[in-house]
Amino acid sequence: MSAMTVLTQSIWAVDITINDTMNSGGVYGTDSRVGIREDGEVEPRNLTGQVWDLEAFVVQNQKLYLIGGFNFLNGQSGNGMTFRSGDLFIDNNNNALWGAGSPTLSGGDGYRILNNRVYQFNYVIDLSFPSYAYNVYELDESASTADRMRSVYYRENDESNPWEYLGEQSGTSITKPTTALASGNVDYFTGLSDVQILADYGVSLTGGGHNVVGIDMSWYTGDDLLTHFTFGCGNDAIVGELRGGFDVPDPGTTLMLLGFGLTALAAANRKLRR
Numbered sequence: 479m480s481a482m483t484v485l486t487q488s489i490w491a492v493d494i495t496i497n498d499t500m501n502s503g504g505v506y507g508t509d510s511r512v513g514i515r516e517d518g519e520v521e522p523r524n525l526t527g528q529v530w531d532l533e534a535f536v537v538q539n540q541k542l543y544l545i546g547g548f549n550f551l552n553g554q555s556g557n558g559m560t561f562r563s564g565d566l567f568i569d570n571n572n573n574a575l576w577g578a579g580s581p582t583l584s585g586g587d588g589y590r591i592l593n594n595r596v597y598q599f600n601y602v603i604d605l606s607f608p609s610y611a612y613n614v615y616e617l618d619e620s621a622s623t624a625d626r627m628r629s630v631y632y633r634e635n636d637e638s639n640p641w642e643y644l645g646e647q648s649g650t651s652i653t654k655p656t657t658a659l660a661s662g663n664v665d666y667f668t669g670l671s672d673v674q675i676l677a678d679y680g681v682s683l684t685g686g687g688h689n690v691v692g693i694d695m696s697w698y699t700g701d702d703l704l705t706h707f708t709f710g711c712g713n714d715a716i717v718g719e720l721r722g723g724f725d726v727p728d729p730g731t732t733l734m735l736l737g738f739g740l741t742a743l744a745a746a747n748r749k750l751r752r
Contacts, residue, residue, distance in 0.1 A: 491538045491680030494718040499577035500637050510682050517683045520714040521635055528685040529554050535705060535718025536679045537695075541665070542566075542724075543679060544691040544707055546716070551607050551666060551689070553709070561631070561710035564641040566603035566693065569704040573619075574598045576706050576717060582636045583629060589710075591652075592640050594618065594625035599706075602627075602643040603693055604654070610666055613658035614697055615643070626652050635712025642710075665692030695724050 495514050500521050511517070517533045520526055528547035536543040544566070548554060553562040567574070575581070575597050583590055594617050604613045617625045626647050627640035645654035667690040675683050679690070701723045708715040 491536055491678075492720075493534055493536050493679075493681045494720045495534045495536075496717050496719045498715050498717050499579075500715065516716055518685065521638060521712065523634055524711075524713040525556060528687055530556075530713045531685065532707065532709075532714045532716035533683050533685075533688070534679070534681050535716065536681055537720055537724060538679065540694060540696045540724050542693045542695050542705065542718075543665075544693075544716070545675065545679065545681070545683065545688055546714075547685055547687050547689065548709060548714070549668075549689060550605075550691050551668070556711065556713075559631070559711075561713070562642075563605055563607055564708050564710065565605050565643045567597075567599040567627075567640060567643075567706045568601040568603070568698075569598065569706075570600045570700045570702065572702075572704070574600075574704060574706070576639075576704075577637055577715070580637045580639050583633060583639075585633070587632050589631055589641075590629040591644065592627040592629050593622070594627060594640075595620060595622055597627065597640055599640075601659070601698075604643050604658075605664065605691070610664050612662060612664055612693060613654075614660040615655055616659055623647050630708060630710060630712030632711055638708040638712030638715035640706075641708055641712065660694075660697035662694050666690070667692075698724065 493511065495516055497514055498516065518531065520530050530548060532546040532548055534545040536545065550563045553560045581596065598619045599617050600619065602615050602617055604615060606612060624646045626644040628642045628644055629636065630638050630641045645652045670688040670690060671686055672684055675681060675688050703720050705718045706715065
């Protein structure tokens with residue numbers, strides 16, 4: 479892999495990962511991205527290791543990629559339980575509760591039903607593994623009887639909430655909407671090396687054994703968003719923030735612009751020498 483390859487990929491793949499505000503005691507590796515501390519990090523007091531690690535959100539063209547050592551397809555076993563992937567929650571008006579801003583639930587461990595009136599997310603990308611499918615639903619921030627989510631299992635990890643989308647509540651029943659804003663199949667790549675991640679997604683991560691979930695975001699017309707993800711135990715959570723929309727140039731456009739720039743420089747140099 480040449481230096482030019484890495485440079486070109488890095489130009490059009492944008493790492494949007496931000497600090498999840500919870501990593502005061504769960505860092506076991508070294509994240510080369512200043513201030514982010516997500517690679518080689520889990521939430522405080524939790525099991526460490528690559529299989530629990532959520533590492534990066536990357537935007538590339540019209541797609542959002544979630545990268546981690548966690549097994550998004552089958553989940554990860556621990557303490558006699560299997561903890562599955564959650565869903566991608568999206569905030570587009572900068573008022574969602576997440577990380578250190580999330581409330582701690584009362585009582586002991588266990589999955590709880592949450593109300594989006596508290597968490598204030600605007601959309602959810604409802605991931606369905608192992609069918610590699612997803613549906614996008616718009617969420618209501620205000621209705622007291624609508625849009626329920628499920629919490630993570632451990633109360634000490636409530637800052638990782640919410641975990642997964644349950645649906646809209648009507649009376650005592652909770653069902654997912656019959657019509658989705660968008661639907662599709664996820665891209666899924668497994669077992670990628672550090673070198674492959676750098677070449678394909680322009681982000682420097684460690685630990686090997688990286689898994690990648692890719693979602694088509696062409697349905698999203700806003701300029702800004704914040705996205706949040708965790709898995710069932712809340713052992714790690716990850717947050718990404720995008721400003722300016724998904725108009726990230728593809729590699730062909732990048733190379734074309736680079737070619738135009740080099741041509742212009744050469745022409746200017748010839749004029750100076752005359």
